[in-house]
Amino acid sequence: xxxxxxxxxxxxxxxxxxxxxxxxxxxxxxxxxxxxxxxxxxxxxxxxxxxxxxxxxxxxxxxxxxxxxxxxxxxxxxxxxxxxxxxxxxxxxxxxxxxxxxxxxxxxxxxxxxxxxxxxxxxxxxxxxxxxxxxxxxxxxxxxxxxxxxxxxxxxxxxxxxxxxxxxxxxxxxxxxxxxxxxxxxxxxxxxxxxxxxxxxxxxxxxxxxxxxxxxxxxxxxxxxxxxxxxxxxxxxxxxxxxxxxxxxxxxxxxxxxxxxxxxxxxxxxxxxxxxxxxxxxxxxxxxxxxxxxxxxxxxxxxxxxxxxxxxxxxxxxxxxxxxxxxxxxxxxxxxxxxxxxxxxxxxxxxxxxxxxxxxxxxxxxxxxxxxxxxxxxxxxxxxxxxxxxxxxxxxxxxxxxxxxxxxxxxxxxxxxxxxxxxxxxxxxxxxxxxxxxxxxxxxxxxxxxxxxxxxxxxxxxxxxxxxxx
Amino acid sequence: xxxxxxxxxxxxxxxxxxxxxxxxxxxxxxxxxxxxxxxxxxxxxxxxxxxxxxxxxxxxxxxxxxxxxxxxxxxxxxxxxxxxxxxxxxxxxxxxxxxxxxxxxxxxxxxxxxxxxxxxxxxxxxxxxxxxxxxxxxxxxxxxxxxxxxxxxxxxxxxxxxxxxxxxxxxxxxxxxxxxxxxxxxxxxxxxxxxxxxxxxxxxxxxxxxxxxxxxxxxxxxxxxxxxxxxxxxxxxxxxxxxxxxxxxxxxxxxxxxxxxxxxxxxxxxxxxxxxxxxxxxxxxxxxxxxxxxxxxxxxxxxxxxxxxxxxxxxxxxxxxxxxxxxxxxxxxxxxxxxxxxxxxxxxxxxxxxxxxxxxxxxxxxxxxxxxxxxxxxxxxxxxxxxxxxxxxxxxxxxxxxxxxxxxxxxxxxxxxxxxxxxxxxxxxxxxxxxxxxxxxxxxxxxxxxxxxxxxxxxxxxxxxxxxxx
Numbered sequence: 057x058x059x060x061x062x063x064x065x066x067x068x069x070x071x072x073x074x075x076x077x078x079x080x081x082x083x084x085x086x087x088x089x090x091x092x093x094x095x096x097x098x099x100x101x102x103x104x105x106x107x108x109x110x111x112x113x114x115x116x117x118x119x120x121x122x123x124x125x126x127x128x129x130x131x132x133x134x135x136x137x138x139x140x141x142x143x144x145x146x147x148x149x150x151x152x153x154x155x156x157x158x159x160x161x162x163x164x165x166x167x168x169x170x171x172x173x174x175x176x177x178x179x180x181x182x183x184x185x186x187x188x189x190x191x192x193x194x195x196x197x198x199x200x201x202x203x204x205x206x207x208x209x210x211x212x213x214x215x216x217x218x219x220x221x222x223x224x225x226x227x228x229x230x231x232x233x234x235x236x237x238x239x240x241x242x243x244x245x246x247x248x249x250x251x252x253x254x255x256x257x258x259x260x261x262x263x264x265x266x267x268x269x270x271x272x273x274x275x276x277x278x279x280x281x282x283x284x285x286x287x288x289x290x291x292x293x294x295x296x297x298x299x300x301x302x303x304x305x306x307x308x309x310x311x312x313x314x315x316x317x318x319x320x321x322x323x324x325x326x327x328x329x330x331x332x333x334x335x336x337x338x339x340x341x342x343x344x345x346x347x348x349x350x351x352x353x354x355x356x357x358x359x360x361x362x363x364x365x366x367x368x369x370x371x372x373x374x375x376x377x378x379x380x381x382x383x384x385x386x387x388x389x390x391x392x393x394x395x396x397x398x399x400x401x402x403x404x405x406x407x408x409x410x411x412x413x414x415x416x417x418x419x420x421x422x423x424x425x426x427x428x429x430x431x432x433x434x435x436x437x438x439x440x441x442x443x444x445x446x447x448x449x450x451x452x453x454x455x456x457x458x459x460x461x462x463x464x465x466x467x468x469x470x471x472x473x474x475x476x477x478x479x480x481x482x483x484x485x486x487x488x489x490x491x492x493x494x495x496x497x498x499x500x501x502x503x504x505x506x507x508x509x510x511x512x513x514x515x516x517x518x519x520x521x522x523x524x525x526x
Numbered sequence: 527x528x529x530x531x532x533x534x535x536x537x538x539x540x541x542x543x544x545x546x547x548x549x550x551x552x553x554x555x556x557x558x559x560x561x562x563x564x565x566x567x568x569x570x571x572x573x574x575x576x577x578x579x580x581x582x583x584x585x586x587x588x589x590x591x592x593x594x595x596x597x598x599x600x601x602x603x604x605x606x607x608x609x610x611x612x613x614x615x616x617x618x619x620x621x622x623x624x625x626x627x628x629x630x631x632x633x634x635x636x637x638x639x640x641x642x643x644x645x646x647x648x649x650x651x652x653x654x655x656x657x658x659x660x661x662x663x664x665x666x667x668x669x670x671x672x673x674x675x676x677x678x679x680x681x682x683x684x685x686x687x688x689x690x691x692x693x694x695x696x697x698x699x700x701x702x703x704x705x706x707x708x709x710x711x712x713x714x715x716x717x718x719x720x721x722x723x724x725x726x727x728x729x730x731x732x733x734x735x736x737x738x739x740x741x742x743x744x745x746x747x748x749x750x751x752x753x754x755x756x757x758x759x760x761x762x763x764x765x766x767x768x769x770x771x772x773x774x775x776x777x778x779x780x781x782x783x784x785x786x787x788x789x790x791x792x793x794x795x796x797x798x799x800x801x802x803x804x805x806x807x808x809x810x811x812x813x814x815x816x817x818x819x820x821x822x823x824x825x826x827x828x829x830x831x832x833x834x835x836x837x838x839x840x841x842x843x844x845x846x847x848x849x850x851x852x853x854x855x856x857x858x859x860x861x862x863x864x865x866x867x868x869x870x871x872x873x874x875x876x877x878x879x880x881x882x883x884x885x886x887x888x889x890x891x892x893x894x895x896x897x898x899x900x901x902x903x904x905x906x907x908x909x910x911x912x913x914x915x916x917x918x919x920x921x922x923x924x925x926x927x928x929x930x931x932x933x934x935x936x937x938x939x940x941x942x943x944x945x946x947x948x949x950x951x952x953x954x955x956x957x958x959x960x961x962x963x964x965x966x967x968x969x970x971x972x973x974x975x976x977x978x979x980x981x982x983x984x985x986x987x988x989x990x991x992x993x994x995x996x
Binding site for chain 1: 627628629630631652653673674676680681684685687688697701702703704705707708709710711712713714715716717718720721723724725729740741742764767768770771772810812813816869870871872873898900901902903936937938939940941942943944945949953956957958959960961962963964965967968970971972983
């Protein structure tokens with residue numbers, strides 16, 4: 057709880073205009089993009105610089121007030137839901153691109169910059185920032201770093217972590233630490249840069265980041281391959297990689313997803329096939345053409361019933377947009393859409409999709425599956441109704457079985473969405489008790505008063521998504 | 527100290543034949559490749575599997591005995607010198623390549639595998655493991671991971687950290703933890719995989735690793751550009767990158783290094799120029815040819831006095847070997863060779879080399895500089911004599927000034943060699959007190975009895991390399 061005295065100290069730091077605690081403000085920041093989670097914060101604060109953040113953190117540490125850093129709240133793991141109340145920290149005054157350094161191929165940004173705005177700014181200089189989470193139109197770079205966001209280009213280019221070279225961070229004790237820099241190589245001390253990436257705001261507040269850029273690939277081609285069975289599609293994925301072609305994007309949609317997406321986007325996708333692969337390659341034109349040709353041959357050998365290369369950028373863009381709109385399209389159909397993130401080694405995709413379908417059938421649920429086939433990163437998505445207690449119990453049971461299966465196949469409970477509050481009860485499946493204990497030790501060492509985004513990553517109990525926290 | 531009782535328990539675990547404590551055995555493992563550091567261990571143990579390592583760690587934790595994991599001891603930061611006595615742990619029974627997985631493009635290895643042996647094994651399957659530390663003929667993968675080794679191909683392909691997907695590790699409490707997996711994406715919990723890479727054995731003992739492989743680039747070309755002044759060479763490096771060409775290798779040698787290397791390797795290198803750039807590009811043949819052509823033009827525009835592309839693989843190999851032999855060649859000349867590792871943003875290379883030369887002159891020292899120009903990772907190398915106390919004091923002073931300058935330019939005190947015991951007194955220059963404190967907190971949390979490679983990374987005092995610890 058924020059006392060009158062603390063409130064006064066906080067407003068003295070940020071100014072009255074950057075401190076909100078009206079019921080409406082608190083309600084607005086009581087949830088994020090994750091369905092079924094909600095909790096009221098005590099206040100919403102918008103600091104203007106790192107120094108103010110440091111002062112706020114010191115006060116919160118002294119008074120043991122939870123702090124929840126929040127970009128646009130697009131995460132899907134309840135990572136920015138203020139589960140234990142306290143202060144939601146916004147970055148609306150920290151939205152500058154500080155520098156694009158063409159000699160060192162870096163961009164330095166404040167955490168509140170919108171991902172796509174930054175991508176456009178570097179592209180204007182002929183440079184490329186590959187991570188492209190589906191939410192990039194509204195997500196912030198700070199949020200991407202906290203969640204270690206992935207995206208469609210992850211297969212070839214990696215994820216957010218692979219592009220973070222240096223950070224400025226306010227630690228839970230209020231100290232300001234700088235890690236890394238514009239450096240391709242740096243082994244001075246523990247790798248706090250990567251420890252903070254994906255730590256979901258539980259170890260500190262990121263206040264600045266230096267990101268790696270790469271040259272813009274000169275050409276890109278997009279193609280679609282249709283299959284009458286899932287195994288053939290999965291086998292194509294394996295064979296493309298086995299032939300040592302690493303496409304930029306290798307996406308998969310199953311029949312139910314395809315039907316919904318076409319209904320929503322109306323771009324003439326076929327809806328009578330079992331699986332679709334959306335494949336993109338970028339690079340020098342001659343290599344792209346060669347690769348696309350080879351990929352087409354591999355798909356045909358694997359009984360693809362149709363293989364089609366987009367003839368124009370408009371057509372390619374239509375296909376990409378279709379894939380990107382999968383979640384929005386699915387979300388229209390039922391009151392509650394639960395998107396999951398189980399990931400397996402790519403050789404296990406067919407087995408995993410089969411297991412998901414069996415689990416869905418067993419529990420009488422509608423689960424559509426799409427995702428990043430090249431990464432083994434699948435998004436089984438359950439169309440359900442949060443008000444139906446019986447069905448939600450079955451949803452919970454089904455996803456637990458899906459996670460167990462993913463881990464059994466050498467996979468993980470989350471490939472790119474993060475743990476947050478939503479996956480915390482399952483984390484032990486992947487890390488084991490030794491791993492959870494080691495994480496606890498690090499958290500306790502850096503944040504002994506547990507003020508940094510408490511209730512996330514670490515499970516307090518076995519409470520799962522079906523229990524809404526009002 | 528190892529009591530008779532503890533000795534008995536340790537030999538019961540590993541067998542008498544894997545426990546050595548003769549004076550000779552201890553002497554052999556009292557130092558590593560780093561000059562001026564030596565300390566006697568109490569015993570040298572060669573466990574046969576992870577379970578035995580776990581048992582050893584539990585005993586060491588109970589009896590508070592230091593444990594120093596050691597591959598081939600090729601590190602240059604005194605990282606495997608048993609500074610505080612205790613047990614040196616060898617991996618001679620853990621030298622298997624467990625699996626090369628062509629569908630998932632991974633290799634799983636035990637820590638004692640020699641780097642080049644593994645590279646050859648994956649190349650036999652047409653796959654490529656890019657990190658290539660100069661010591662790769664004898665270094666082990668476990669050592670590479672502990673030190674986050676770099677190499678000549680780091681500019682385009684990154685360093686060891688970028689290829690470690692998963693680890694099995696024995697934590698300081700003896701628990702066995704598994705991180706990551708054959709997964710392109712995994713955000714389940716804190717990134718212990720990357721925290722352990724480069725932690726120099728201070729947080730746990732790595733007992734297995736799953737590494738990422740990439741397709742073998744089909745072609746490679748090598749070229750040499752000669753310069754009459756350093757600035758022009760540095761400007762070429764910047765312009766190559768600014769033109770959005772990322773070569774595989776972009777190495778630099780200054781005149782003194784060049785003379786010594788040619789004297790040693792006798793491959794017809796010019797010795798009357800101020801700087802040489804050794805440049806390699808790999809990829810599809812047409813792209814390689816195009817890039818090499820463009821690079822040649824850029825070098826010529828920057829007043830390179832000669833630009834020559836190697837005409838055969840034998841000639842290219844000679845050039846690469848010359849670069850790789852720089853340290854050995856320099857080491858022949860004086861009793862003591864101190865190789866440093868200051869790294870700056872690549873745009874600052876010319877400034878840094880100039881500063882190094884001025885500092886050398888000021889302290890009347892012979893410092894040759896070579897290194898990975900594309901990474902800004904320079905290796906100023908001092909040819910000196912450890913017995914000359916006055917000169918060694920000046921060496922120490924000079925390197926401190928070099929580190930301060932590197933950090934001032936946005937760089938770091940070590941790009942790829944690690945901190946170990948040698949750089950520990952300088953670490954605060956890069957990390958500041960907040961960073962050192964955060965590292966201490968993590969170390970204390972995971973290894974409260976400080977048994978894991980104690981005396982490394984964290985400076986106990988201001989003792990520097992000039993004091994030999996006998």
